[in-house]
Amino acid sequence: MMKRAIIAGLAVTAVAGCARAAAPQPAATYSTPPPAPVVATSSVPSPASSSPSMGQQLLDWWNNGGKTAWGQLVAALGETGKAMQEAASSSPNIGAMQTACTDLQNAVTAVQSAGPVPDPAAEQWLAKSLAEFSTAAADCQAATQALSNGDSASADSMLKSEDTAVNLASADLAKSSAALPKGG
DSSP states (O other), rough: OHHHHHHHHHHHHHHHHHOOSSSOOOOOOOOOOOOEEEEEOOOOOOOOOOOOOHHHHHHHHHHIIIIHHHHHHHHHHHHHHHHHHHHHHOOOHHHHHHHHHHHHHHHHHHHHHTTTOOOOOHHHHHHHHHHHHHHHHHHHHHHHHHHHTTTHHHHHHHHHHHHHHHHHHHHHHHHHHHOOOTTO
């Protein structure tokens, strides 16, 4: 049950951090990123075995880099969302947009560096989600480059592509939570 709560928390946190309208709305307001999912600090004793339970392995992953990397990703998604919203304004801050796009890619790399989530079924969807967030970061960078070149049509196309990648990544995070066995 604890591992489902952690992965479900990851999915909800990421979706909340990156949710935004399909087309940028310059009048949107943002709050601070949502808090990280609550993770239990102790585990239920497992039957005597030579290896830790899946729940303990997941908790260890979270406490040994997963939580920090995930927080970085959620923050980067929020900043990228703000930057892409600004892209719709008459005078977007291209430097801030470039920084946000780069930060998103760096955050994806940080989560990947935290190592795989111990549950193979959940890891499959999380890895796919991270690949899609990486695509979103590349599309974000391409849109920023197009804007800096004065090519608003290409920028708009890349922003739509970036938004699609974020939506796919968010759906895959939900699948990672559903992949975990019930009661585990």
